[in-house]
Amino acid sequence: MRIEAKPYEYSLDLGSAALLIIDMQRDFLEPGGFGEMLGNDVSQLRRTIEPNKALLKAWRAVGALVIHTREGHRPDLTDLPPAKKIRGRSPTTIGDPGPMGRILVRGEAGHDIISELCPAAGEPIIDKPGKGAFFATDLHAILQNRGVQQLVVTGVTTEVCVNTTVREANDRGYDCMVVSDCCGSYFPEFHEMGLKMIAAQGGIFGWVAPSAAIIEALAGINMMKGAAE
Numbered sequence: 001m002r003i004e005a006k007p008y009e010y011s012l013d014l015g016s017a018a019l020l021i022i023d024m025q026r027d028f029l030e031p032g033g034f035g036e037m038l039g040n041d042v043s044q045l046r047r048t049i050e051p052n053k054a055l056l057k058a059w060r061a062v063g064a065l066v067i068h069t070r071e072g073h074r075p076d077l078t079d080l081p082p083a084k085k086i087r088g089r090s091p092t093t094i095g096d097p098g099p100m101g102r103i104l105v106r107g108e109a110g111h112d113i114i115s116e117l118c119p120a121a122g123e124p125i126i127d128k129p130g131k132g133a134f135f136a137t138d139l140h141a142i143l144q145n146r147g148v149q150q151l152v153v154t155g156v157t158t159e160v161c162v163n164t165t166v167r168e169a170n171d172r173g174y175d176c177m178v179v180s181d182c183c184g185s186y187f188p189e190f191h192e193m194g195l196k197m198i199a200a201q202g203g204i205f206g207w208v209a210p211s212a213a214i215i216e217a218l219a220g221i222n223m224m225k226g227a228a229e
C-alpha cells in the first residue's frame with residue numbers, strides 16, 4: 001500500500017504495522033487540565049481529536065494493531081526522577097493534587113486517555129514514565145512479539161513525546177510515519193518544525209503524511225474486503 005508522504009512515498013504493510021497513539025490524555029488536552037493550568041493553549045492539541053478519531057476508526061476497520069501510550073507515574077512516585085519533579089519551578093508539579101486528580105499519576109482521572117479515543121478491548125496500553133515510549137516500558141517487546149516493523153505515529157506533543165518516541169523507534173529499526181494533522185503542540189511553530197525534523201535529510205527519522213492519505217488507502221482495502229465477502 002503506497003501512501004503519499006514526505007520525503008517520498010511510504011510503503012505501508014498492514015501485517016507488520018501498528019498505529020501508535022501517544023499520550024492523548026485528559027491532563028494534556030482538556031480545558032481545566034494540567035496543560036492548561038500551566039498556561040498552555042489546549043485548542044492547539046484539541047484540533048487533533050477529530051483526525052485521530054477518523055484514522056483510528058479506519059485503522060480498526062482493517063483489523064490492524066493499535067497501541068496507546070500514557071505518560072504518568074506510580075502513585076508512590078518511586079519512578080519519578082527528582083529532576084523531572086522540580087523542573088519548571090511550577091508551584092504545582094507531578095504527583096500534586098490537580099484539577100483532575102493527582103497530576104500525571106496512574107489511576108487518576110487526568111491521566112486517562114480522552115473518551116473520544118478510548119482504547120478498545122485488546123489494544124495494548126503502554127504506561128511510560130518518560131517522554132519516549134520505549135524508555136522503561138515493554139513496548140519494544142510487544143512490537144517484536146507481534147512482528148511489527150512499521151509504526152504510524154500520532155498524538156501529543158509533536159516536539160516532545162512524539163519526536164522522542166520516533167527517535168527511539170528509529171534507532172531500534174522501525175520505519176515510522178508521523179501523521180501530521182493527528183499530532184499537535186501547544187506551540188504551532190514547534191509542531192511545524194517537529195514534523196520537518198522527522199522528514200528532513202531524506203527521512204532522517206521517518207516519514208510525514210496527512211491522515212487523509214492513510215484513510216484513503218485503508219478505504220481501498222475495505223472496499224476490496226467488502227467485494228470479496
Ligand code: TIU
Pocket residue numbers: 022023071131156157158160161162186
Ligand atoms: N506527551 C508529552 O508530550 N508530554 C509533555 O510533557 N509534553 C509537553 O509538551 N510538555
